[in-house]
Amino acid sequence: MNILSLLFCIIFFGKNYESLAKTPENTVQQCYGFCDLMLNHNNTYEEEWNATETRIKTLQDQIAEIEKELEKSKPNTNRFSKIGTRYFQIVDYHYTNWFSASESCRELGGQLAVIQNEEELNAINAQLDENSAYWLDINDLAYEGQYVSWTSGKRPSYLKWFYDRPGTNSDIEDCVLLSKKAMWDQICTRNAYYICQSDVVEW
Incomplete structure (x- = not known):
């Protein structure tokens, strides 16, 4: 193997090694970014879900009150x-x-x-x-x-x-x-x- 070929191998290996060495770090960073994004989405969905549940509960309470009033207004057909x-x-x-x-x-x-x-x-x-x-x-x-x-x-x-x-x-x-x-x-x-x-x- 001549000196030129040896130099080429060293440069090639060095570049690939540098790339491999950085891959785990980049992967972790990318994962952290993805996880942060997912967590933010989950928090948003959770807030929306809680708000929706609150609205549903309010509507259910209103319906219950309306039903009570309707029940009161029903005539007693035994008397009227x-x-x-x-x-x-x-x-x-x-x-x-x-x-x-x-x-x-x-x-x-x-x-x-x-x-x-x-x-x-x-x-x-x-x-x-x-x-x-x-x-x-x-x-x-x-x-x-x-x-x-x-x-x-x-x-x-x-x-x-x-x-x-x-x-x-x-x-x-x-x-x-x-x-x-x-x-x-x-x-x-x-x-x-x-x-x-x-x-x-x-x-």
């Missing part, structure tokens, strides 16, 4: 019957004043009725004895001449007075009842039957 689009009980077995009637509807889980429109009035009237009177939730006890639902404090969306009502004694005839297919203002201590509705309209 569907008339038109809503549920009512026509109490024609208990003759009493307005205040007692209001309390009795509360005990049933509802309130005295507030009729919403003419269609509902007609549907209810079809179930009533025309010779009887039935208390509603409406009165002007708070302000004379301002008839409101006692339970909600709001003005009724629909009133249909008998032709000469409110009457001339309207300052003492504060409570409203349904008779002869229309509404009358009467003294609240008068005895009458009453109509309860299942849905309670709060303030």
